[in-house]
Structure formats: C-alpha cells, structure tokens
Amino acid sequence: MTVTTRFAPSPTGLLHLGNIRTALINWLFARTNNGKFILRIDDTDTERSKDEYVSKIKYDLEWLGIDYDETFNQSSRFDVYKERFESLKDQGRIYPCYETPEELERKRKLQLAAGGKQVYDRSALKLSDQEKRGFESEGRKPHWRFLMKSESIKWNDILKGDIEIDLTSLSDPVLFREDGVPLYTFSSAVDDIDFNVTNVIRGDDHTSNTAVQIELINALDKNNLIFAHHALLKASSGDKLSKRDNVISIESFRDLNIEPLAILSLLATIGTSNSIELKDSIDQIINEFKIKTISTSPGRIETDLLNALNRKLIQNYDFDTVKDRLEKVDKKIDEKFWTAIRGNLNTVEEIKQWTDIVYDSKIIEPKDKEFISTAIDLMPEEPWDDDTWDQWTSAIKEKTNRKGKELFLPLREAFTGVSQGPEMKKLIQLIGRDKIIERVKL
C-alpha cells in the first residue's frame, strides 16, 4: 500500500503559517515514504468557498515548492456523497432531524444552564412517521445526523500515543445539511476512503473529531487510517493563529520579500526538537524530516526568526540566483554591486536603498568639513581597486592623526549619508571618484 497523505484546505481564506505547516508535514511524510500527496480542495460549502482562494492556495504551494501528485475539488463529487448517503440510510445509520438552528441553539443554552452535557439529545430519533410528515407538510426539510453507536473510540496516534475519546460526550454529527450539502465530517471520510489515504496528519483541533470520523469510516467501510495530531502553533503574542490574521499569511510574507526557503526552514524546525536554523535546500528538509520530532505541546511562533533566517539565506545568494529580480529593482545592478552589498541586506529587494545611495546625486553636508576636505584632497585618482581604500585612509590617518572610529565613521557618513553599511573598500568603487566630489558639500 502506497503511503498517501492529503492536505485539505477550504478555500475560504489565505494559507498562513499554521495551516501551511500542516501541509508541509503531510507533504514531507509522503515524500520521505516514497508516497503520494493529494491536494483536496474542501469546497462543499459553495457559499463560503471562493475560486480566488483556490488559486491563491495553489499559488502559495507552488511558490513554496510543495507539489502534489493529485488534486480535486470536493464539489465535483456530490454524486458520490449522495450515493454513500443512501447506503448509510439503508443501514439505518443516519436519521432525519427537523430542528431549526435556532431551536438547536436554544437546546444548547438550556443544557448549559442545567450544567449538563451540551450534546444533541437525539430527540429526532423518537419522531413518529406522522410527526415527520407533519414537519414536511409545514415545509420543513430535514438535515441528517449520523447515529454513533460506540461508547468510545480508541486509536494509537503517531504523535499523541494511545487516545481514547468518550463518544457519548459528542453530538451525533450532521452529515447532510437541510439543503442537501454534505458536511466536512462526511465528505472527508468518504474521500479518505476512496482516495486510499493511509495517513491523516492534522492539527490538534481535529482530535475529538477523529473519534467521530473513525466511527463513521467503520460504518462506511473499515478504518485503516493512521492518525497523527500535532499541536497547534500560537502567534508570538500567545494568541491563536487565525485565518483572518493576514500578517502571517504566506502572501504577506511574499509581499515582504521573504524567501520560500526561509519560511520552510522555520516551519520545519519550529515546534520540533530540531535546531532552529536555515536549511540549504528543500531536499535537506526532506532528508532530515522525522515526524516524531514534532511536539504535542502548543508553541509560539516568533516571526523575528523568519527575518533572521531570510537574512542569512540571501546573504549567500550568487548573482545568478537573483539576477532577474535585481533587474526589476535597478538595471544598473551588476555582479560586483550585488556581492558588495548583499551582506547588509535583510531582503533582496532592500538593495534599492543602496542603489539610491550609490547612484543618486543627493548632496551630503559633512559635520566635520575640515576633516572631509583633507580627505578629499588626498583622494587617489582612478582606477580604484580593493586596495584603494586602505591606501587612501592610511594617508588620511598620517595627515590627521585620527584612527579607528574617529577616522572611519565621518568618512562613511560623508560619502554615503548613513552610518552603517557594506565595506567601504567595495562601496567607494561603486560610487566612484566623480560622484564623491559631486556629492560632498564643503
């Protein structure tokens, strides 16, 4: 049996650090087991699902380098769900319910006030045929619940160990809505069976739900699924990660020019016992992946780590890697420019700051005009090379008796306008003699 995992996002929002981690884990599990990874678009809720999000989800995955062997939309399988629905009905495992959402809400409040279980009371099970006809003649349409028979469900969770859930503490799940739309619990179980999914790896928020799904899968077929539930990530504030939380969406990081590998490196290490470090490649991440290193306790995700990883990554990029992107920033950026500047960048596109400094004619008025004037007098004629700066500053040192910070910092500020940046011996070669003279106002 081929190991098969799936990622089943609902296209109702953007992918973020939390759900992309689940996708990555499933993908890595498939790749490390020579298996198959399926992208299942969970769009049975046609009202809330948007095509726009389907394409964004696919684009995010592609951008990150997470490929899939198969993809389909659940909305294309309504016929199959209907078929399975009939067979469950024949078995007497699903029953029609006529309560309105308001009535159910009222029941829950009553149960809460009474301090009892907030579980559906199965009163629809006791309805006589006549009562049912009564509701129908009122124009009510039934929604359908699955009758759970087991008292408890046990499974061995790859990450959490032996789990036993008391099914009587959970409501019989609604499988089909009043309008005939199948719900997640059902379509998910059917598709896992039909597509021969072997391993379901998902967030801890699905743990209780897994008990329900095992009961359902056993009614439909026979459960052979192996489950693993990982802890959810929390925001650095300690709050829960939200789909609506755009600051951690993959799209937002892409807009900030964060590299895919930085994101993958973070996701492959945070909340695990792996060292938090930049990985050389996605292949390295695959090679090092071990599902058991994933923690079961909810951890915080520090987005600062992402910036640090990104910085480290781009500082080693060759010119060829970023050539096309640099061209969009400024066509004048060549290999020499990139190599001189890259060590001081947080993102590739940040190089714009340095093309501004190198090519613009902004006038800089030095604080210590006398000193700078001396320096300019001693400035060597071109051509310049890597030794020029040393020779020049040695001459200035001799003449002015300045050294260290006193010597270098005013020069940097006078020639670039800022107090920090790439090595001056490289930078002056990029700026050039004429520009320095033109720029410095004495």
Next chain:
RNA sequence: GGUCCCUUCGUCUAGCGGUUAGGAUAUCUGGUUUUCAUCCAGAAGAUCACGGGUUCGAAUCCCGUAGGGACCGCCA
C-alpha cells in the same frame, strides 16, 4: 459544564529512575585592526508549574491542584 491534550533557560526543545539537566535561537562579552553583517571564542540564562506519594534515589512513575490549549456548529 463535558471530552481530550499540554506544562524543562526569553523562545523552540532533548531527556524515558542515578546527567555538572543537553542543544538551538535570542541576549551579553572578547576577537576577526571603523559601523552593520558574517565567522570564531566565551559568558550569562531553567526553584524542571505547584503539592503530595512510590523509591536508597524522581524532570522522569502515581495521585491531586493550578495554569494553558483544542473540541463540544445545518464551519472546516
């Protein structure tokens, strides 16, 4: 209220009855003869949530308490 889970340096974590409680990251110091970054060396940082029990011995096993998380929907 019910069900399930979690709790070790700031943060992510290793630990499976005897460890100077280890690593990563962040922080600080020194060096790499300006800054930033990198790299190297070093330092500091954990009453192992709390209380009790078992044991010669507990971060580790058991019970309780507290705190945190998840779920309890005609969402996924």
